[in-house]
Amino acid sequence: MLEFSSEVSLLDSVKNILLEYGLRFQEPQIEKVDKYIEELLGVPYNLTAHRDLDSAVHKNVVEILLPLKEELKGTLLDVGSGNGVPGLILAIFFSKLKVVLLDSREKSVNFLRGVIEKLDLENVSVVKERAENFSKERREEFDYVTARAVARLNVLVEICTPALKTGGKLLFYKGPSYIEELKEAQRAMKELKVELEKVREYSLKTGERRALLILRKYESSPEKYPRRVGVPFKRPLL
Numbered sequence: 001m002l003e004f005s006s007e008v009s010l011l012d013s014v015k016n017i018l019l020e021y022g023l024r025f026q027e028p029q030i031e032k033v034d035k036y037i038e039e040l041l042g043v044p045y046n047l048t049a050h051r052d053l054d055s056a057v058h059k060n061v062v063e064i065l066l067p068l069k070e071e072l073k074g075t076l077l078d079v080g081s082g083n084g085v086p087g088l089i090l091a092i093f094f095s096k097l098k099v100v101l102l103d104s105r106e107k108s109v110n111f112l113r114g115v116i117e118k119l120d121l122e123n124v125s126v127v128k129e130r131a132e133n134f135s136k137e138r139r140e141e142f143d144y145v146t147a148r149a150v151a152r153l154n155v156l157v158e159i160c161t162p163a164l165k166t167g168g169k170l171l172f173y174k175g176p177s178y179i180e181e182l183k184e185a186q187r188a189m190k191e192l193k194v195e196l197e198k199v200r201e202y203s204l205k206t207g208e209r210r211a212l213l214i215l216r217k218y219e220s221s222p223e224k225y226p227r228r229v230g231v232p233f234k235r236p237l238l
């Protein structure tokens with residue numbers, strides 16, 4: 001039998017989870033996170049089991065904020081944003097960011113547009129497009145490009161890097177498979193002109209091990225990348 005609680009205690013429990021990890025926040029940010037989690041779970045708070053809320057906050061908020069030590073500012077593109085992670089969370093917590101959430105799926109894009117309106121977020125926009133096309137058209141435009149759970153590292157490097165400014169950073173959220181993926185991505189990194197700057201490994205209290213990969217673009221990517229839609233996935237650079 002699941003335990004249900006009142007709205008107030010669930011709001012507090014979001015704060016408590018963040019505090020447990022030493023994550024700092026301001027009241028308006030937490031209010032937005034609350035609304036977002038409610039949209040994500042698709043049920044009102046007073047009908048949300050603690051267990052589901054806890055897992056949603058860990059997966060979609062703590063996992064994103066925990067490895068970030070620096071303030072992010074400038075322009076950020078979130079590739080394959082799905083329900084908005086990590087891009088939407090970063091937009092809530094870093095007000096100096098201007099964020100574009102990119103996804104090729106109609107369902108995701110509609111969900112994201114609804115959330116942005118409900119949360120009254122002024123620093124976020126949504127684009128429905130394949131990353132291969134978007135990156136080709138919007139070359140060298142973003143200070144950061146992020147992705148989680150979209151593709152293997154070699155594919156991500158090809159579809160994300162062209163949209164990044166020279167000197168900009170790729171921030172990829174990965175699981176423990178990142179070590180193998182890094183080896184596999186050596187050619188893609190060389191071709192697209194990015195180097196590994198840092199890996200921040202971290203663990204959640206749920207026992208999950210995660211890693212934030214930070215890669216830096218040191219030179220413009222050749223015009224031939226990304227290849228046309230689907231090709232980076234079907235024939236990844238190896």
Ligand SMILES: C[S@@+](CC[C@H](N)C(=O)[O-])C[C@H]1O[C@@H](n2cnc3c(N)ncnc32)[C@H](O)[C@@H]1O
Pocket residue numbers: 079080081082083084085086102103104105108129130131132147148149150159
């Ligand atoms: C598994 S979901 C991950 C969503 C989110 N990043 C997260 O971590 O919760 C992958 C998303 O990437 C999108 N996607 C995959 N390939 C893409 C591409 N080439 N261009 C744009 N979006 C893509 C899919 O439509 C899907 O919404």
